[in-house]
Amino acid sequence: MVLSPKLILKQSQQLVMTPQLMQAIKLLQYSNLELTSFVDKELEANPFLERPEAEDSFPASNETTPLEDSQQDRGEDGFDRDLVESQLETSREAVAQNFDSDVASLYPDAAQLPVSTSTLAASKDLMWQAPTHGTITSDSDYNLEAFIADKPSLTEAVMSQANMILSDPIDLLIAQHLCGSLDGNGYLQASVLEISEQLGLTPDAVNFVLERLQRLEPPGLFARSLQECLTLQLKEKNRFDPAIEKLIDNIELLAKHDLQKLKVLCQVDDEDLKDMVCEIKNLDPRPGSHFTHEPLQTVVPDAVVKSDGQLGWRVELNSDALPKVLINQDYYANISKSKRDDEENSYFIERLQTANWLTKALEQRASTILKVCGEIVRQQDQFLSHGVQYLRPLNLKVVAEAIGMHESTVSRVTSNKYLSTPRGIYELKYFFTTAIASSEGGETHSSEAVRDKIKRMIDAESPKKILSDDAIVKALHAEGVDIARRTVAKYREALNIPSSVQRRRQKRSII
Known part of the structure; x- marks a missing residue:
């Protein structure tokens, strides 16, 4: 066989992964927080993108699955907006009339004022001034959380007590350093030798401050082990005797419920051992956890399942979890009238194409999530009606074949997505079981x-x-x-x- 170069013409088809296609695939896998962050960056970089007004809604969020759609003639919240606005206007008039009558009864001379009482009520000079702290959305919208005192942190609570028992600046410096070595449960994570080397002081000086800090409230802080934490609390209650000390030294036997060995080691009878164990159970093994108040990250569902009576279940997208963007066509029209060079033209065209792609990708993502959630609800309708004991085995292939998509697409859609049901909020992966x-x-x-x-x-x-x-x-x-x-x-x-x-x-x- 002779090897020689040849020219061969071959026709084939292949899928090219363009950057936009790769980004669209990533959008499916994004959680609502990741998607919001991505859209915010696009809004900053693209002049043709803007956020809609408050009354505008995301186009895909009004869609429902074929299970039932009985609220399309109303708002996405199910209320008649014209009726609500008329009721609000009637309510405003009633409030103004009541205000006039109240002022007239309290101040009879108010009728002689050159300005009507309703105008006075609307004047900002007579309105209560909202506090500057907290989140206030309008002059009449008060946030009750703004009036609640902030809970002190663990360091603030400890140092406020340390300032009353320590006067030496060096001791206060050691106390501040010891507070910085506490974990969220109130345990000391660094040894006395390490702290003394870091501060350039003797271990006796650090121990002197540590012993005083261990007397602060709540008892049990600055302990270096569970046994020491329980010991500090028992000493505070004056309940630390040789028998209970032996029990704390063998606390692992209590965890195993090996009470016979504990009776022998502590040399007590059943009644005394019961009292000692009850005393241990009433102690707090994490005294510093009461000061830990990190904000909880609540789960925002991507879709909501609602009962539709005898008709079954209705699946809707959660509009709050969908970032809303619009294309500013007026801005592009104004720019198109002006003369620009080729570089500017290519930039604006590329930005407009990106904006169009993003809006379509968001709509496609919302539509895909709705299809997947709808099929999951159809497969697991008995779970929604009767509970977890009626959960059916389900895999990605069944859902993918039912909605006409690939398994990898369904896998991306169900990642980091949540469904709100009458039985609680569940991750979509929860419904796929072996x-x-x-x-x-x-x-x-x-x-x-x-x-x-x-x-x-x-x-x-x-x-x-x-x-x-x-x-x-x-x-x-x-x-x-x-x-x-x-x-x-x-x-x-x-x-x-x-x-x-x-x-x-x-x-x-x-x-």
């Missing part, structure tokens, strides 16, 4: 439903008859679930449920 075969050859069972059955069995077990993993397997087989013992053990550990031996000690203990 199937467990039926022992009778019938319909398969969802792994999440089997977990719920195991939990209910263990919660209902008698202290005199603790269910072992083998007993749970037999009970599940009787209900038609074909499951292995190791699978039951795996599900039990995932639910943080101890073994049968540990549960027997807990339920048969004297506590």
Whole structure:
């Protein structure tokens, strides 16, 4: 065979991943927070993008699934806006009339004023001045949270007490450094030797301040272990005796509910041991957690499921989770009238194309989320009606085939997305569970439903008859679930449920 160069003409098709296509794929996987951040950056960089007015709504957010759409003739919140506005106008007139009558009854000479009382009521000079702190959206809109005193931090609470018991500036410096070494539970994370080396002081000087700080409120702060934290609190209550000291030194036996060994070590009877354990349980193992007040990141659902009576369920997009952008066509029209060079023309054309792409990509993303959520609701309608025990096995392939999309698209849509249901807010991934075969050859069972059955069995077990993993397997087989013992053990550990031996000690203990 002779090797020689040749020219061959070949025709083929292939998908080219353009930057815009890659970005559109990323938009599907973004959570609502990531999407909002991305849109904000585009608004800053693109002069043709703008936010809509408050009354404008995102076009795709008004869509509903084919399950039912009975509110398209109203606003997205389901109210007749014309009726609401007329009622608000009537309410304003009634408030003004009531204000006039109240002023006339209190101040009879008010009728002689050159300005009407209703005008006076609307005057900013007579309005209550809103506080400057907090979030105030208008002159008459008060935020009650602005009037609530801020909760002090752990460092502020400790230093306010330290200033009353320490007067030396060096001691106060050590106290400030010790406060900076506390974790969120109030435990000291650095050793005395490390702190003394950092400050260039002797360990005795640091210990002197540490011993005084350990007497502050709440008791148990600045402890270096759980045993020391409990000891500080017991000393504060004057309940630290040799017997309870022995109990704290062997606190791991209490965690295992090994009460027989504790009685021998502490040299007490059952009644004394019960009192000691009750005393331990009344202590606070995390005294500094009361000062930790980090803002909670609430989950904003991407879609909402509502009951539609006898018609089933209705799925709607959450408009609050969808960033809203519009293309400013007037601005582009004004720019088009002016003369520009080729570089400026190419820039504006590229920006306009990007703006058009973004609006279409957001609409497509919203439409895809709505389709996926609608199919999930159709598959899991029994879960919405009756609970987790009716959750069906479901995978990405079933949903993808039902809506005519690829599995990878469904996987991206269900990542970091949440669905609000009458039973709570769930991540979309929650509805996709593996199937467990039926022992009778019938319909398969969802792994999440089997977990719920195991939990209910263990919660209902008698202290005199603790269910072992083998007993749970037999009970599940009787209900038609074909499951292995190791699978039951795996599900039990995932639910943080101890073994049968540990549960027997807990339920048969004297506590």
